[in-house]
Amino acid sequence: MSYQIVVCAGIVPDPLQTLEPVSTPQGPALKNEAMLPAVLDPWAAHALYEANHLAKNMPGSKVYLVSLAPKAKLQQVLMTIAQKVSFELIALDGPSTGFTDSHDVAAALAAAIEAIPGLDKSRLLLFGGWESAARAAGATLSMTGERLGIREQFQGVDSLTVGSDGSFEIRERVEGGKHLVSQCSGAPAVLGWATGNLPEPPNSPQVGMQNMRTVMPALQKAKPAGVAVTQQYASVALPKQQRSTRIVRDVAAAEVARELAQWIRGAH
Amino acid sequence: MxxxxxxxxxxxxxxxxxxxxxxxxxxxxxxxxxxxxxxxxxxxxxxxxxxxxxxxxxxxxxxxxxPASVPMAAPVRSEKVLYLLDPVGASRRSATLRTADSLLRAAGVPEYEAFELPHIPAFLEKHDGLILxxxxxxxxxxxxxxxxxxxxxxxxxxxxxxxxxxxxxxxxxxxxxxxxxxxxxxxxxxxxxxxxxxxxxxxxxxxxxxxxxxEKREWAVGMKMVIDLPESCPLEAGTVLHTFGFPEPEIFGFFYVHPDRVASAGIFVPSWFDNPVRTSYRYLQHYLMHPYLWRYIEGGRLRSWGAKTLNESGRxxxxxxxxxxxxxxxxxxxxxxxxxxxxxxxxxxxxxxxxxxxxxxxxxxxxxxxxxxxxxxxxxxxxxxxxxxxxxxEKSRDGFHRGVVPGLIGMALAGFSHGRLHIPGAPHEHMPAVADFFSEHLDADKIEAIRVETAAAGKPLHDALMDAWGWPPIPFDGQLLVTQQDALLVGGKVQAAPGYADHVVFKDESLCASCGGQTCIAICSGQALTQGETKPAFDREKCIHCGACMWNCEHGNVEFRAGAGGLHSAEN
The missing domain is CATH 3.50.50.60 (FAD/NAD(P)-binding domain)
Structure with a gap:
């Protein structure tokens, strides 16, 4: 069994910088944001390391890194991340402020993934961060998966074990330091990773050289993603760190959606 | 490969x-x-x-x-060279400089304790240049x-x-x-x-x-801060100030104004500054608090900080x-x-x-x-x-080994004569011992008492000696005047990648144990070196790779190897 593992990863300001929220005529931003160095979203970076690990253990597998970001900033980030793990880059040029509409970003990402030559959805694993350091709502990955027609979705993933029959056992984080263990028949699936269990790989000159064969051409031909910050933000606040997991069986999707909608109305 | x-x-x-x-x-x-x-x-x-x-x-x-296409870049629009007098009375000034200060004060010249040179020599000016x-x-x-x-x-x-x-x-x-x-x-x-x-x-x-x-014997630590200027600051982008005279006569300083109310201010602490207590960070804070500069930056905010070693041997x-x-x-x-x-x-x-x-x-x-x-x-x-x-x-700075005034005269001679004239001088072979250097102000018993007290409290010896010398304490405001440890976290935290070995190594611990100067600790730009049991303790997470420990150890006992990490500020 081999996979096409597509990792969706945005870039964010280096968290080692002094980050100060400010309001600008274009909307909420960080002070001196244009000058701040960027890094790969740490949540998505874990997903990338897990993807690399899985691909190494599944001969014939391939990792794609899909990123929507300003081209120049993305290039700066890739100078580091491209030394860590092997991947083929698919670059989309656009804002990475986190204030873009997740719906638009998901549409752009899904279109880019659909355009991957030789894409085989029966082998497709869509990886990303469970959450994001990009001030986004954290919904982009799920929406991208839906657009690609992937119904098996997991969030807060800490481990993925592939069975001999190609089935997956997936451990998702729930409250109290526990995990929800799920099984599915295999690809295609969406996995939003928590931290995983792998350390950050050291920089490798060989990996960097290998990646550069595709990174620079991908950056050079990166097309505008057609995503813009069009919303007006009346106010911005940090989300409350609330999570409530309820495990139910045999409930129709429409019922789950109705309950979620009701919860959202009640919460806001 | x-x-x-x-x-x-x-x-x-x-x-x-x-x-x-x-x-x-x-x-x-x-x-x-x-x-x-x-x-x-x-x-x-x-x-x-x-x-x-x-x-x-x-x-x-x-x-x-x-310049508008590069963040923080500006064309140089105005330039001044300033001689800074000593407003706190702790600067180690020669008799010549003390006389000069007295004359300037008697003439009522120094507004804000500074004297603006009427002319900038052509070899110094950066007219039509760039601030970057x-x-x-x-x-x-x-x-x-x-x-x-x-x-x-x-x-x-x-x-x-x-x-x-x-x-x-x-x-x-x-x-x-x-x-x-x-x-x-x-x-x-x-x-x-x-x-x-x-x-x-x-x-x-x-x-x-x-x-x-x-030979490579001339070095300096250049340490700087990037500052968000207060609204009240009238200086325009492109303003350049070169200073000398304070906090010590040997320490030169600079102040450049970038676009959008941002300034870079810093000092150079040279190897020919024969003071074993050469803590650049504290000197930089005293420099910022000089009345001439403080009126521009009071109410401002530290935005980032950094330091490096400069090879001042030139050609x-x-x-x-x-x-x-x-x-x-x-x-x-x-x-x-x-x-x-x-x-x-x-x-x-x-x-x-x-x-x-x-x-x-x-x-x-x-x-x-x-x-x-x-x-x-x-x-x-x-x-x-x-x-x-x-x-x-090439030989323009040799005069500084005889003193600041001969050094300045030597620079002028070399500059105006295109290098044909200079004042000769040779680097000192040894840094004075702490006890000798402070003998005018403090007796040996007092120094030893300070040493014991700071060691017990885990505080830097050099700070206590500067206090005892007469330097006023820094009035930390948590905004512009912050502790050195806090500065490491501002504008890009100093960081060391995991997995690499320590890159500062003391070759012979017995030499460290018997070293009374501890100059490596005093000069350390990031406070990565602190007093240890037998040798200085090294914290890789705070090292900014300036390398000053290496050239400040007169025993040649510091091995400065290749290492990873360092500053994370992209504004310096």
């Missing part, structure tokens, strides 16, 4: 080299050599330099250079090089040293990581561009020696510029002009000259032998404005 050209370090020199080289590639016959550049810092914009420059080399490379953020400039340059597709620049990849076989340099050895040994990168040409304390340049110096009569510290398989560029190649205090544009220009030379050799299919590099690179360098000006500057 085999490549054609490998470059160690990405700063202005490597920027000039790779910009020039990649513009000429591929060659007319379609040849595209494989070129790699490895940088120790985690990003190519994490260098430190307070840059005000005439920018001749940079403008020659970018004739249409528009080296970090932002490097980012732009590196991005362009990478986008050309003709060279790769890899940050976060420290080079351990050169690979030398016989008398030929055949590449570089990357630094070992606990998860993988450092790889050998073998190349037809190795370019040493890793600055004054970089491992490649220093190991080349060690192996090949320096040309007869040359006298020039190593063998080329050899079989290697070439030297940048500050480590002795390019800094010690008279004008200018280094970035000079470093850039050395890179440009090597870039042109390499293109010439590649075009002619000539190997990178010492002879060919001499003919192509060294010849260009000798014929450039760089060489002419560095010869003027």
């Amino acid at each position: 085999d490549v054609d050209i490998v470059c160690a370090g990405f700063g202005p020199a490597a920027g000039g080299f790779l910009t020039t080289l990649t513009r000429g590639l591929p060659l007319a016959d379609g040849t595209l050599p494989q070129i790699l550049c490895y940088e120790r810092a985690d990003d190519i914009g994490f260098g430190v330099s307070g840059v005000v420059t005439k920018g001749r080399g940079i403008r020659a490379s970018f004739p249409d250079f528009d 953020s080296r970090g932002q400039f490097n980012h732009g340059v590196g991005g362009q090089v990478m986008m050309s597709g003709a060279a790769q620049i890899w940050p976060g990849m420290p080079v351990a040293g050169p690979l030398i076989e016989g008398e030929r340099v055949v590449g570089v050895q990357l630094l070992d990581h606990e998860l993988q040994p450092g790889m050998e990168i073998r190349a037809a040409l190795t370019v040493a561009a890793d600055g004054p304390v970089g491992p490649v340049g220093r190991q080349l110096d060690e192996h090949f020696g320096l040309p007869e009569g040359h 006298r510290g020039e190593p063998h510029l080329v050899g079989d398989g290697y070439a030297r560029i940048g500050e480590g190649s002795g390019s800094t002009n010690v008279l004008t205090g200018s280094g970035v544009d000079e470093a850039w220009t050395t890179g440009v000259l090597l870039g042109e030379a390499v293109l010439e050799l590649l075009t002619q299919s000539l190997p990178f032998t010492k002879e060919n590099l001499e003919a192509a690179y060294v010849r260009r360098r000798r014929a450039s404005w760089l060489e002419e000006e560095s010869r003027t500057a």
